[in-house]
Structure formats: C-alpha cells, structure tokens
Amino acid sequence: MTAQPQPSARPTLEDVAARAGVSRATASRVLNASPRVSPEALEAVTNAVSELGYQPNSAARALVTRRSGAVAVVFSEPEPKIFDDPHFARLIRAAARALSEQDAQMVLMLVHSPQDQERAHRFLAGGHVDGALLFAPHRNDRLTGVVRKLHLPVVLGGRPWGSLRGLHLVDNDNEGGGFQATEHLKSLGRKRIVHVSGPADELSSTDRLDGWRRSVGADDAAVELMSESGGYTRQGGRNAMRTLLRRVPDLDAAFVGSDLMAEGALAALREAGRRVPQDVAVVGFDDHVTIAAHTDPPLTSIRQDIDSQVSHMVSHLIRLLRDEPVRAKREVLPTILVRRESA
Amino acid sequence: MTAQPQPSARPTLEDVAARAGVSRATASRVLNASPRVSPEALEAVTNAVSELGYQPNSAARALVTRRSGAVAVVFSEPEPKIFDDPHFARLIRAAARALSEQDAQMVLMLVHSPQDQERAHRFLAGGHVDGALLFAPHRNDRLTGVVRKLHLPVVLGGRPWGSLRGLHLVDNDNEGGGFQATEHLKSLGRKRIVHVSGPADELSSTDRLDGWRRSVGADDAAVELMSESGGYTRQGGRNAMRTLLRRVPDLDAAFVGSDLMAEGALAALREAGRRVPQDVAVVGFDDHVTIAAHTDPPLTSIRQDIDSQVSHMVSHLIRLLRDEPVRAKREVLPTILVRRESA
DNA sequence: GCTGTCTCCGAGAGCGCTTCCAAGCCGGTG
DNA sequence: CACCGGCTTGGAAGCGCTCTCGGAGACAGC
Structure with missing residues (x-):
C-alpha cells in the first residue's frame, strides 16, 4: 500500500493506470472504447475508474484532440424579441435537449448589438466550440456572412438573406x-x-x-x-x-x-x-x-415542428463534425394544418 | 525570410514570440497583462499578436490554469414550464448578458428528468465549468443537495427548500x-x-x-x-x-x-x-x-427586477471564483409596486 | 527450429500554455 | 572596485491527455 498523495486532488489517468496495473496508454484506450484491449485490462481499468471516481480532464483532452465538445447556439436578434416571442423559448429548449442527447455542451450566445457580434465572432473564431447553430433571420444581419468565412461547421436555422453558397441550413416550409x-x-x-x-x-x-x-x-x-x-x-x-x-x-x-x-x-x-x-x-x-x-x-x-427542425440541425452538425458525408446542404421541413375552431 | 510552415494552421504563442523576438514566457506575460514587462517587449508582442491574428488556445490555457472560463446556468424544472413561462426567457436573457459582460461563456443546462439530473451532476463534477448559477425552485428537487457537496462555486436564484447552510443565493422579496x-x-x-x-x-x-x-x-x-x-x-x-x-x-x-x-x-x-x-x-x-x-x-x-437579480448572482459568483471576500451569503432584492389600471 | 503474422501493450513524444527559477543587466553603494 | 538589489528576461518543467511506434508474446506455416 502506497500512501495516497492527496486524497482531495482529482485522480488522473496516471492514477487509474497505476491502480489497474496497466500503462496510461492502455487506460486511455479503455476510456476511448478502443477495440484493441484485452478483456482483463478492460475490466481492471473499468474498476479502477469507478473506485477512484475518475473523471477525464476535459481541457487536457481538448488540447490534444483539438475538440472542445461544445457547440454554440447563437441567436442574432434585437433584444426585445427574445423576451416576447415564445418561439425562442421553444428553440432554446429544443436545442438544449438535442445537444445534451449528443453529450455536447450548449454554449448559448445572444447577439443584440454590434459589440455582441464582435464578441461572438472572436469567440467562434477562437476555437472554443466545435461548431455552431445559428439563427440570424434579419435582412441586415452581418453575422451569417462573417461566420461563413470562419472555417467552422455551422448549420443555420432558417434561410438567410443573401447567398446560400457554402451554408448548411434547415428551414421550415x-x-x-x-x-x-x-x-x-x-x-x-x-x-x-x-x-x-x-x-x-x-x-x-x-x-x-x-x-x-x-x-x-x-x-x-x-x-x-x-x-x-x-x-x-x-x-x-x-x-x-x-x-x-x-x-x-x-x-x-x-x-x-x-x-x-x-x-x-x-x-x-x-x-x-x-x-x-x-x-x-x-x-x-x-x-x-x-x-x-x-x-x-x-x-x-x-x-412547424421546432423540435424536429432543431434535431435535424443538430444531427446535420454532428455529421459535419465527424466529417461524414452529409446528404443535403439544405433541408426544408414540411408544415401541417392543425384545425381548431377559428377556421 | 523563412518559409511559413502552414499558413492555415493557427498561430501559437511560440509563433508570436518568434515574431516579436522574445521568449514564449515574455509573450505569455504580455497576454496576461503582467506588470513585469518592458514597454518595448509589450509593444513588440502586441504587434505580433495583431499581425498574426493570434488567438490563445483556450484548452491549453485551461489545462494549466485549471480554469475553463465557462459558467453553467442550470434550470431544474419540469419540461412544460420552460415553454410557457416568460419568466424563463427573461432569466436566460439576463444571464446571457451578465455573463458575456464578464467574458464568461454561458453553458445552458435544462434539467427535466432524473437522467438529466444525473448528466448535470456528472457535468458539473467534471470540471467543465468554473461555477454555476442554479435555479431549482421545486420542493422535491434533489439537485441543490447534490450540488452542495460538489465543491463547486454555485449561486442559487431564489431560496431553496431545506437547509441554506453553505449555499449562496440571491432571492427576490x-x-x-x-x-x-x-x-x-x-x-x-x-x-x-x-x-x-x-x-x-x-x-x-x-x-x-x-x-x-x-x-x-x-x-x-x-x-x-x-x-x-x-x-x-x-x-x-x-x-x-x-x-x-x-x-x-x-x-x-x-x-x-x-x-x-x-x-x-x-x-x-x-x-x-x-x-x-x-x-x-x-x-x-x-x-x-x-x-x-x-x-x-x-x-x-x-x-421583481430579474436583470438585477441575475447580475447580482453573476457578480457574487465572480467574487467566489476569485476567492474574494463575499459580503453576504444571502441577498434579498426589494420589489416595487407598479400602478396601472387594474387596482 | 525459424520466420511471419497477429494481438495487445508500454514508452515516450508532444498538444499550447503558464510559471518557477535563475541569470543577466543596470545603477547605486560601501 | 567588489558587491548588492531591483528589474526584466529566457530556459525549462509540467498541466493531463492521446496516439504513434516498436516490442513482446502467442501461434501457425514452412
């Protein structure tokens, strides 16, 4: 029995490997579900992980994989509307659900002013997120154009003004x-x-x-x-x-x-x-x-099925992130008439 | 003139340092506004940064500083309400604004089900964020208790059921x-x-x-x-x-x-x-x-002034993150009567 | 018995950054 | 003139992880 260095410190992969009696490389393979691992090693590592309550350090992982695991959800809108329109609440909810199902963290950005836009641009360019969902419906919005040049996977919600070239989007009909x-x-x-x-x-x-x-x-x-x-x-x-x-x-x-x-x-x-x-x-x-x-x-x-729009956007984005072939750059979802009493 | 290795690759601090003719250490000091830097070095580095369009790699920085720069905003609520109640839209908007003013990124989490709660727990425990704002008003909510044990700076919006010990909160009167x-x-x-x-x-x-x-x-x-x-x-x-x-x-x-x-x-x-x-x-x-x-x-x-509630929560949290002394663990904000015609 | 192939594993490099530490330089002092 | 202290600087270690690469062992084929 060796003395625990510091019980409060978060265990690292090194600790897990030591406890499981394998190398750090093998422990890493287990965590990343690599097939090239013997059943014994797999079990030993799995046990060590749960015994130590190990949580991978996301910054270290992000550093080497160049992936943050986060997706930005950007609304470019004048302030008042985000208050008033229940449509936004639905979009936000749908995005939160769809992204958390993919174990992606959702970074929400509300862009109202030119300063906000500048900040959003810096943030998106800064590699903090792997991709973005962008809602920018207004005619004079500059963000779509800016984002297009960014070399960042982006899926738009709704058709933007101007050229569609190089853009992925999911719209309602x-x-x-x-x-x-x-x-x-x-x-x-x-x-x-x-x-x-x-x-x-x-x-x-x-x-x-x-x-x-x-x-x-x-x-x-x-x-x-x-x-x-x-x-x-x-x-x-x-x-x-x-x-x-x-x-x-x-x-x-x-x-x-x-x-x-x-x-x-x-x-x-x-x-x-x-x-x-x-x-x-x-x-x-x-x-x-x-x-x-x-x-x-x-x-x-x-x-218009907002949940479906957003989940299409998310799965589209996920495919983009994985470099998988994407069926269509542009999807248009059908709408249906719901009859009640007013007509 | 040396050949550029790869024009598409993002410049690193090393590149900045080389261009400015200083060491990586000095370049880092400039970026972190350290006082121990000569005016010449400061200018050279500043120029190099803007010439190269350098953006610090947040993962690398997070790895060494043990800070992510992100704050979670957690709503623990049954689904339907987040749709319906305009109150949520206001809270989310206020949080987005207050956090972006602090250059903190806002990670939004909507917790509806026990699975969501489990995921939220893992996420908060996983060191992905530096702190959290938590809204969990319901009596049978378990999240507050779970978070309390987490060793993560948290500020609650509204008074929770149960003991207040060890919790920071901002409530309306x-x-x-x-x-x-x-x-x-x-x-x-x-x-x-x-x-x-x-x-x-x-x-x-x-x-x-x-x-x-x-x-x-x-x-x-x-x-x-x-x-x-x-x-x-x-x-x-x-x-x-x-x-x-x-x-x-x-x-x-x-x-x-x-x-x-x-x-x-x-x-x-x-x-x-x-x-x-x-x-x-x-x-x-x-x-x-x-x-x-x-x-x-x-x-x-x-x-009830939601903007003010949330901005109090944020500044409270920021102080917690900086290990600054916090005035009060509990704040109660006043409400005022707005007269219109119904009474 | 020797070689080739396959599977699993560990050593080690390296991601981009911060920060400790020691060294260099300066002017002033005994 | 040797020494000291303050300022700025660069070298280098190290954060926790992934992944390449080569080695070791097992087994089959000649």
Missing part, C-alpha cells in the same frame, strides 16, 4: 404553410382573404406572404391592399387587423403569420364586432401550444 | 411583495381580498402567499377559504378565480401570484360579469412587460 393555410380558407368558401404578415426583413415572414399570395393569386396592387405587417407581436397583429378592417371592410378570412399576432388580430376582430369564425375565419402560424389552444375561439394554425 | 400588493388593495378600501397563489411546492409562491396572509391577518381557515392555487399558468389562474368567485361571492379584490395567472383571472372575472377595477381590484406579480401592460385593463403588478 413557410411558403408551403402559407399556401396551405390560404387554400384551407378558400376551401371553406371564403372569398376575401387578407394576410397579416410578420416583419418584412425576415424571410420566414415574406415566405409565408408568398404562399398566401400564390394561393389567392394576388397582383402587387392586391398585395398592397390586402396585407399588412404586424411585426410578429401581439400588439402589431392587433393594429394590422384594425388597418385591414378599415381598408377591406368586407374581408371574410385572414391568414395571420404567427399565433402571437393572431391573438392580437382576434382581439381587433372582437372589438370590431366580427364573430370568429362565422364572419371572419382565421388561421395562424406556429401552432404554439400555449397560445393556439387557448385563444377564443381556439386557433386553427400551421404547425 | 416575495413575501414583501405579497404584503405590499395586499396593503395597496387595502389602501383602496377593499375589504374582501382573495389570493390566487402559485404552486405550493415553490417557495416563491408560498412566500407571496405569506405576504398576503400577513397583510390581511388571515387564520388557517381564512387562508383555506380565501386563497386558491393556480399553478403559475394562465389557465390555472382562470380556474382558481372561478373557484374563488364561487366560494367568496362578495370578493372585491384579488392579489394574484403572477401576471400570467392574473391574465387568466381577469378572463374569469370578465366572464362572471365583474368589472375591473370597479367591482374587483386586481394586483399581479412579476410586472412582465409583455403581459402587464397589455391586459384589459392594464395590470397593476409587483415588479
């Missing part, structure tokens, strides 16, 4: 969803279908608008008249619907670009004395659990 | 806020003040209840009669208010334990034909921007 929503309203016999759109500087919202436009066959003038932006907020949806009621008094249906805006739109319709769905049928977008099912009346909505 | 809310209702001349409380297994909600109780001077029977749990959800608030209207038909005021529940409570009052604030005055809790200001009528609420 916003255009198809918008089309689907509007076709559904047409199938109910509605003739004057207006659209409350999201911000014009996000492709998710212009894509939804395009889907509506394709379904109703609107020309530019009609688009000008029959749609109005509500900026992805409740209050915005309310204002937009008020405007539309003024401009198109005989409207009998509305496709609203998000559930949050739809909540506002419903309020505007209520205050105008229009009954939903009798006078005006309404379809939302997102199918957000805590909104769509609890509005009055419950909201028919287009579901 | 929930009891005081509940008292304040109820006193305000009394000052309006209200006599029958009921309470919609949050879940009984969170101290934030029982503290608010205690504040209400102290203000109205309720005995156990009165508490039984005049308060009802709404579980921190909109629907729960609605149901609880319906129940209270049945049990206490002559109620003329309500203190509701969160804005989300207050929204539901307002709906229940509306459907019962009670006017707010004429028939029933209502005070919420949280002063959540996107709720309180937009209910009908806008909600009087108790504001």
Whole structure:
C-alpha cells in the first residue's frame, strides 16, 4: 500500500493506470472504447475508474484532440424579441435537449448589438466550440456572412438573406404553410382573404406572404391592399387587423403569420364586432401550444415542428463534425394544418 | 525570410514570440497583462499578436490554469414550464448578458428528468465549468443537495427548500411583495381580498402567499377559504378565480401570484360579469412587460427586477471564483409596486 | 527450429500554455 | 572596485491527455 498523495486532488489517468496495473496508454484506450484491449485490462481499468471516481480532464483532452465538445447556439436578434416571442423559448429548449442527447455542451450566445457580434465572432473564431447553430433571420444581419468565412461547421436555422453558397441550413416550409393555410380558407368558401404578415426583413415572414399570395393569386396592387405587417407581436397583429378592417371592410378570412399576432388580430376582430369564425375565419402560424389552444375561439394554425427542425440541425452538425458525408446542404421541413375552431 | 510552415494552421504563442523576438514566457506575460514587462517587449508582442491574428488556445490555457472560463446556468424544472413561462426567457436573457459582460461563456443546462439530473451532476463534477448559477425552485428537487457537496462555486436564484447552510443565493422579496400588493388593495378600501397563489411546492409562491396572509391577518381557515392555487399558468389562474368567485361571492379584490395567472383571472372575472377595477381590484406579480401592460385593463403588478437579480448572482459568483471576500451569503432584492389600471 | 503474422501493450513524444527559477543587466553603494 | 538589489528576461518543467511506434508474446506455416 502506497500512501495516497492527496486524497482531495482529482485522480488522473496516471492514477487509474497505476491502480489497474496497466500503462496510461492502455487506460486511455479503455476510456476511448478502443477495440484493441484485452478483456482483463478492460475490466481492471473499468474498476479502477469507478473506485477512484475518475473523471477525464476535459481541457487536457481538448488540447490534444483539438475538440472542445461544445457547440454554440447563437441567436442574432434585437433584444426585445427574445423576451416576447415564445418561439425562442421553444428553440432554446429544443436545442438544449438535442445537444445534451449528443453529450455536447450548449454554449448559448445572444447577439443584440454590434459589440455582441464582435464578441461572438472572436469567440467562434477562437476555437472554443466545435461548431455552431445559428439563427440570424434579419435582412441586415452581418453575422451569417462573417461566420461563413470562419472555417467552422455551422448549420443555420432558417434561410438567410443573401447567398446560400457554402451554408448548411434547415428551414421550415413557410411558403408551403402559407399556401396551405390560404387554400384551407378558400376551401371553406371564403372569398376575401387578407394576410397579416410578420416583419418584412425576415424571410420566414415574406415566405409565408408568398404562399398566401400564390394561393389567392394576388397582383402587387392586391398585395398592397390586402396585407399588412404586424411585426410578429401581439400588439402589431392587433393594429394590422384594425388597418385591414378599415381598408377591406368586407374581408371574410385572414391568414395571420404567427399565433402571437393572431391573438392580437382576434382581439381587433372582437372589438370590431366580427364573430370568429362565422364572419371572419382565421388561421395562424406556429401552432404554439400555449397560445393556439387557448385563444377564443381556439386557433386553427400551421404547425412547424421546432423540435424536429432543431434535431435535424443538430444531427446535420454532428455529421459535419465527424466529417461524414452529409446528404443535403439544405433541408426544408414540411408544415401541417392543425384545425381548431377559428377556421 | 523563412518559409511559413502552414499558413492555415493557427498561430501559437511560440509563433508570436518568434515574431516579436522574445521568449514564449515574455509573450505569455504580455497576454496576461503582467506588470513585469518592458514597454518595448509589450509593444513588440502586441504587434505580433495583431499581425498574426493570434488567438490563445483556450484548452491549453485551461489545462494549466485549471480554469475553463465557462459558467453553467442550470434550470431544474419540469419540461412544460420552460415553454410557457416568460419568466424563463427573461432569466436566460439576463444571464446571457451578465455573463458575456464578464467574458464568461454561458453553458445552458435544462434539467427535466432524473437522467438529466444525473448528466448535470456528472457535468458539473467534471470540471467543465468554473461555477454555476442554479435555479431549482421545486420542493422535491434533489439537485441543490447534490450540488452542495460538489465543491463547486454555485449561486442559487431564489431560496431553496431545506437547509441554506453553505449555499449562496440571491432571492427576490416575495413575501414583501405579497404584503405590499395586499396593503395597496387595502389602501383602496377593499375589504374582501382573495389570493390566487402559485404552486405550493415553490417557495416563491408560498412566500407571496405569506405576504398576503400577513397583510390581511388571515387564520388557517381564512387562508383555506380565501386563497386558491393556480399553478403559475394562465389557465390555472382562470380556474382558481372561478373557484374563488364561487366560494367568496362578495370578493372585491384579488392579489394574484403572477401576471400570467392574473391574465387568466381577469378572463374569469370578465366572464362572471365583474368589472375591473370597479367591482374587483386586481394586483399581479412579476410586472412582465409583455403581459402587464397589455391586459384589459392594464395590470397593476409587483415588479421583481430579474436583470438585477441575475447580475447580482453573476457578480457574487465572480467574487467566489476569485476567492474574494463575499459580503453576504444571502441577498434579498426589494420589489416595487407598479400602478396601472387594474387596482 | 525459424520466420511471419497477429494481438495487445508500454514508452515516450508532444498538444499550447503558464510559471518557477535563475541569470543577466543596470545603477547605486560601501 | 567588489558587491548588492531591483528589474526584466529566457530556459525549462509540467498541466493531463492521446496516439504513434516498436516490442513482446502467442501461434501457425514452412
């Protein structure tokens, strides 16, 4: 029995090897599940590990493998939205789950200001993470361009403005969803279908608008008249619907670009004395659990499966990290109509 | 001119030192802002760093300093809530901001299941992070106890169940806020003040209840009669208010334990034909921007300053990490009443 | 009996950094 | 003139791990 040097110090691989009566190399092989190890050695090391409560030192491992085991999740958004929009909470939750299933640690970065962006750039360039998931929907966002040059595996959530060259992304079928929503309203016999759109500087919202436009066959003038932006907020949806009621008094249906805006739109319709769905049928977008099912009346909505989007992004990224062949650089996930009472 | 070995390879400290014409040791001193460096050496190294675009290798640094530069932010909560409650989005945002200001990277962990907890434990014990911010409000949560034994600097957000020994925490004055809310209702001349409380297994909600109780001077029977749990959800608030209207038909005021529940409570009052604030005055809790200001009528609420709570937690943790003396192990932040139209 | 092949193992180098230690240089002092 | 102390500097050790490389042993084939 040799005296324990310091019982408080964390055991190293050296200690494990000594206890198991093998070399450090063999102990390392066991930890990394190498096949070239005899059953006896494997057992001895396994026992030593659990007896000592050994935990590999991640910094040492990262130093030699040049892998950190961490993935950045970056949201490039003006501040207020990350507060308000339940969409973010869903994305964050989904990312946390998907990454922890892969035993990757999730480093969350919220980028609001140019300084934040500078910091994010330095951080991503600094080799602190092996890859990144990036959400940067806004038109004037510079981060996507910056990241593209970085030589770091990145998967985007949603289509970015500008060139797609060299980018991997997983998007939802916003255009198809918008089309689907509007076709559904047409199938109910509605003739004057207006659209409350999201911000014009996000492709998710212009894509939804395009889907509506394709379904109703609107020309530019009609688009000008029959749609109005509500900026992805409740209050915005309310204002937009008020405007539309003024401009198109005989409207009998509305496709609203998000559930949050739809909540506002419903309020505007209520205050105008229009009954939903009798006078005006309404379809939302997102199918957000805590909104769509609890509005009055419950909201028919287009579901985009956020969990699936994020888990596709993660598995795509993991393949990139492993240098495995990646099927497609660009995936578009389908959306489905969930019927409730508003349409 | 020597040939560049590999232009694509990241420069190391060795490269910087060579270019600056100093030793690696001196270059390191410059990077770590050591005072023992001549102005000439400082300038030469600084130039070399920017010319080469040098970025220190964080793994190598972590290996020798035994510091990762990362802080875990842990939420131990059943799944659904992290979706629904805007409170979480605020906490996450505040944490992201406060930590990035300290140049600490934020590793987000969402703990829902026992497996998650096991993984979190391993991770925190594994030396991947220098410290942690922990939010674990539920009574039966085991994580706080586990973390306490971990020898890892941790600051809790909110008071945990059980012993406080050895724990650092920053809490909001929930009891005081509940008292304040109820006193305000009394000052309006209200006599029958009921309470919609949050879940009984969170101290934030029982503290608010205690504040209400102290203000109205309720005995156990009165508490039984005049308060009802709404579980921190909109629907729960609605149901609880319906129940209270049945049990206490002559109620003329309500203190509701969160804005989300207050929204539901307002709906229940509306459907019962009670006017707010004429028939029933209502005070919420949280002063959540996107709720309180937009209910009908806008909600009087108790504001707890989440940004300040989290930044206190972070600076507390930073002091712990630096082995600086910490003023108090426990901080309780004040709450204030924000008057709008509901009371 | 000798060689070739296969499997498992250990010695040792080295990842990029910080930091201890000793050496060199300077001006001032006895 | 020898010596001392303060300042800056470079050499070198070492953080804990992975992985290459060659050696040792077992076994089959000639």
